[in-house]
Amino acid sequence: MPDADEGGGIPEMVTFTEIARRLNAGSYLTRPITRQGVRHIADTDPEWPVPQERWMRIGNAWAMPWAPIEAFFSKRTTRGRGPSSKEASDG
Template identity: 40%
Template sequence: MPDSPKEEVDETGGPDLISFADMPDRLEAAGLTRISKQRCRQLAEEDPAWPVPLDKALKVGRMRLFDWRVLEPYFRNRTPRQGQRTDLKPPATEA
């Protein structure tokens, strides 16, 4: 009988908790684009589509923990936006 695929769910059936520091490695392991923990934190603070409000995140000391099973669909469906370099634009001329 073939082995069943490994599930990412904890054996106890509880949430799969990760911190901002764990997110870059988890994204890469899931086959997604790796982004820095600072960018993950920025998305959590600024993106209205972030699935877990920061005030609802589980806190352990100063660390915030999030359920990976809730975050993974967010990162899979998120359209990355490249920043614009303002230093390369010519100065605007007044008419």
């Protein structure tokens, strides 16, 4: 199915597991992320670039185009769990 975002060609589809692998292999994040972490972001971040109606079921996994997800993580401000190390050391 052609994707207008990617010049009309067939988009490279990735699963949550593959997204986590690529994010961890690249310089997108300051600490590792799991597929569950990626899924949590997809479910809760209103800026997630691929709406669920564009996800494709492949076997028991969901797949979606990589290009908008890569752009999302390239521009995303770092968020994390709990206070930053500076805030923790100030208390």
